[in-house]
Amino acid sequence: MTAKRIDGKAAAQAIRERVAAFVPEFERKTGRAPGLATVLVGEDPASAVYVRSKNRATAEAGMVSFAHNLPDTTSEDELLQLVITLNADERVDGILVQLPLPKQINATRVIETIDPGKDVDGFHPMNAGRLATGLPSLVPCTPFGCLYLLKAELGSLAGLEAVVIGRSNIVGKPMAQLLIGESATVTVAHSRTRDLAATVRRADIVVAAVGRAEMIRGDWIKPRAIVIDVGINRVATDDGKGRLVGDVAFEEAAAVAGAITPVPGGVGPMTIAMLMRNTLVAAHRRAGLADPEGL
Numbered sequence: 001m002t003a004k005r006i007d008g009k010a011a012a013q014a015i016r017e018r019v020a021a022f023v024p025e026f027e028r029k030t031g032r033a034p035g036l037a038t039v040l041v042g043e044d045p046a047s048a049v050y051v052r053s054k055n056r057a058t059a060e061a062g063m064v065s066f067a068h069n070l071p072d073t074t075s076e077d078e079l080l081q082l083v084i085t086l087n088a089d090e091r092v093d094g095i096l097v098q099l100p101l102p103k104q105i106n107a108t109r110v111i112e113t114i115d116p117g118k119d120v121d122g123f124h125p126m127n128a129g130r131l132a133t134g135l136p137s138l139v140p141c142t143p144f145g146c147l148y149l150l151k152a153e154l155g156s157l158a159g160l161e162a163v164v165i166g167r168s169n170i171v172g173k174p175m176a177q178l179l180i181g182e183s184a185t186v187t188v189a190h191s192r193t194r195d196l197a198a199t200v201r202r203a204d205i206v207v208a209a210v211g212r213a214e215m216i217r218g219d220w221i222k223p224r225a226i227v228i229d230v231g232i233n234r235v236a237t238d239d240g241k242g243r244l245v246g247d248v249a250f251e252e253a254a255a256v257a258g259a260i261t262p263v264p265g266g267v268g269p270m271t272i273a274m275l276m277r278n279t280l281v282a283a284h285r286r287a288g289l290a291d292p293e294g295l
């Protein structure tokens, strides 16, 4: 391995500590701590783990967490009613509805019902549009975390060739917008891209958000490129426990790249750190306070 291994866990911990340091001052000014409401519908084990980690991180930062666990038989109307109640709850600064939702619920309708000022996932079309037009917004946590790691590694991204693989609303598209905002030259690849390998070979920055285990091979990577692997894929192992791998073939890519995020321990922890950051920022904006500096 020649590439530097980017330590997302350490970067995330530093952000969470910085968030926590702002909380006492916020409490002094407003008489309450920032609050995050999480909503989990059903019993998907991976979603339950994510939501528990988010609630734990909220408490560790000195913020208040309101956990709502609903059965998988919950109707769309019931969920919308809960969101409307949380929108009106003054103690709640951020609302996170864990995706995916059961099939009887239209996720778009739920996202559109969240108050954009409390949309700490940054998925509301209002926040997506503001990001695309370069206005202050709440930015989706995963791509925001990726950008943080890239800037920590590279400083300025201006003029660099960036290839984002994946065009989802939660990762690929906002990632592309953030990179454009940093003056990178951005290509968004997806399942219909012709000759993906050749496209990726041009990139100084590769962000992989596909959801296919180790699809991106070492010989696709330009020497010294920075590789950010968003993918989380469970693959079978002989002991039956399974193992998490990214969208990038790590060992192969690490032999060529300048720096690379591991899976786990790369982008994953950054997502939660940025959720804490977004909750703190949403709380400040709702209270009419300036954004906390340096976050």
Ligand code: NAP
Pocket: 142, 165, 166, 167, 168, 169, 170, 171, 172, 189, 190, 191, 192, 193, 196, 209, 210, 211, 212, 230, 231, 232, 233, 267, 268, 269, 271
């Ligand atoms: P998604 O909504 O399924 O989107 C996947 C994207 O990959 C789509 O745009 C799809 O193209 C593209 N794609 C699929 N097969 C491809 C191929 N053979 N070649 C090129 N592109 C291909 O997934 P997502 O929600 O963005 O998540 C992507 C990955 O990131 C998943 O592994 C997910 O678990 C992980 N993730 C991690 C975090 C974290 O905190 N680390 C957060 C969110 C997601 P089309 O649009 O053409 O179908």
